[in-house]
Amino acid sequence: MSESLLELNDVHVNFPARTNWRGKVTERVHALNGLDMVVHRGETLGIVGESGCGKSTLAKLLMGMLKPTSGKLELARSPNSWLGRGMQMVFQDPLSSLDPRLPVWRIITEPVWIQSRSDEKARRQLAESLAAKVGIRPEYLDRPPHAFSGGQRQRIAIARALSGQPDIMVLDEPTSALDISVQAQILNLLVSLQQQQNLTYVLISHNVSVVRHMSDRVAVMYLGQIVEIGEMRQVLDAPQHPYTRLLMESVPRIGAPLDGAPSNTELPGNRQLPAGCYFRERCPYATARCSEVQPLRKLANGHSVRCWQAGESTSLQ
Numbered sequence: 346m347s348e349s350l351l352e353l354n355d356v357h358v359n360f361p362a363r364t365n366w367r368g369k370v371t372e373r374v375h376a377l378n379g380l381d382m383v384v385h386r387g388e389t390l391g392i393v394g395e396s397g398c399g400k401s402t403l404a405k406l407l408m409g410m411l412k413p414t415s416g417k418l419e420l421a422r423s424p425n426s427w428l429g430r431g432m433q434m435v436f437q438d439p440l441s442s443l444d445p446r447l448p449v450w451r452i453i454t455e456p457v458w459i460q461s462r463s464d465e466k467a468r469r470q471l472a473e474s475l476a477a478k479v480g481i482r483p484e485y486l487d488r489p490p491h492a493f494s495g496g497q498r499q500r501i502a503i504a505r506a507l508s509g510q511p512d513i514m515v516l517d518e519p520t521s522a523l524d525i526s527v528q529a530q531i532l533n534l535l536v537s538l539q540q541q542q543n544l545t546y547v548l549i550s551h552n553v554s555v556v557r558h559m560s561d562r563v564a565v566m567y568l569g570q571i572v573e574i575g576e577m578r579q580v581l582d583a584p585q586h587p588y589t590r591l592l593m594e595s596v597p598r599i600g601a602p603l604d605g606a607p608s609n610t611e612l613p614g615n616r617q618l619p620a621g622c623y624f625r626e627r628c629p630y631a632t633a634r635c636s637e638v639q640p641l642r643k644l645a646n647g648h649s650v651r652c653w654q655a656g657e658s659t660s661l662q
């Protein structure tokens with residue numbers, strides 16, 4: 346197995362949701378509830394799950410925009426090194442993340458410039474070489490971001506992320522705001538950049554077909570936990586957790602995006618966490634034993650599932 350770049354151990358994140366008249370927090374939103382995961386150099390780890398399951402909270406945590414309420418996050422690179430914490434992010438909506446007043450050559454090189462303050466000429470040259478990698482013509486580099494189409498803006502956002510020489514690129518719904526025809530071009534660009542530069546991606550999406558196209562491994566999230574994780578084909582083609590099966594059944598055959606919640610149920614609140622298996626109330630196979638806490642168990646094929654009924658097993662933890 347290749348070098349691990351990031352490790353999460355029993356990470357929880359919650360937010361105050363309600364306070365009483367004294368300002369004391371009386372209710373919390375439990376966004377992440379015991380995440381364990383490792384990211385290896387050169388892989389794409391796809392994270393899939395419906396809206397509200399904690400995907401963007403995970404992205405913010407990886408970027409250092411949020412701290413764990415409890416648990417541990419370990420990075421291979423020290424956050425004090427000159428390249429920062431080694432993470433760069435590509436957001437769903439590139440316009441919201443690109444400064445509208447700057448020409449794109451400055452935007453593209455911002456991460457590296459913040460870190461090393463190279464001279465203007467070197468900065469411009471770097472912008473041109475990054476632009477060439479992502480398919481933006483150098484003569485357009487003096488324009489502001491709003492002069493570009495959605496797909497081009499996403500190319501600019503990718504170039505910007507690359508300039509920070511990240512260990513890990515966090516891609517949060519990178520193509521969800523784009524037209525279908527442009528989505529494939531951006532995904533293919535990401536794949537070819539990864540092959541050229543051995544990049545590592547954490548790809549977050551509610552769209553199972555995007556995750557299938559890109560990922561080596563897939564983690565399925567439900568209510569702030571990983572309920573299933575393993576090799577992409579094993580998880581998506583032979584899902585073991587009832588939630589993953591439900592998620593896969595609600596994906597139309599053609600591979601169109603899954604929008605919102607699976608059809609027959611809705612996501613229960615994450616203010617009052619269920620006892621035992623979080624999916625129990627929605628699960629067609631639930632039994633009395635599901636009221637016990639379900640650990641993530643490793644099956645014989647290396648794939649881990651948070652359900653006592655899944656496959657043949659050896660105890661993971």
Ligand SMILES: Nc1ncnc2c1ncn2[C@@H]1O[C@H](COP(=O)(O)OP(=O)(O)O)[C@@H](O)[C@H]1O
Nearest residue numbers: 360374376395396397398399400401402403615
């Ligand atoms: N800053 C915040 N304050 C309060 N609740 C939040 C905050 N950020 C996220 N949440 C809540 O945490 C849960 C997970 O949100 P999020 O990570 O955005 O999910 P996803 O990206 O999977 O849709 C949701 O219930 C959301 O409302």
Ligand SMILES: [Mg+2]
Nearest residue numbers: 397400401402
């Ligand atoms: Mg989100």
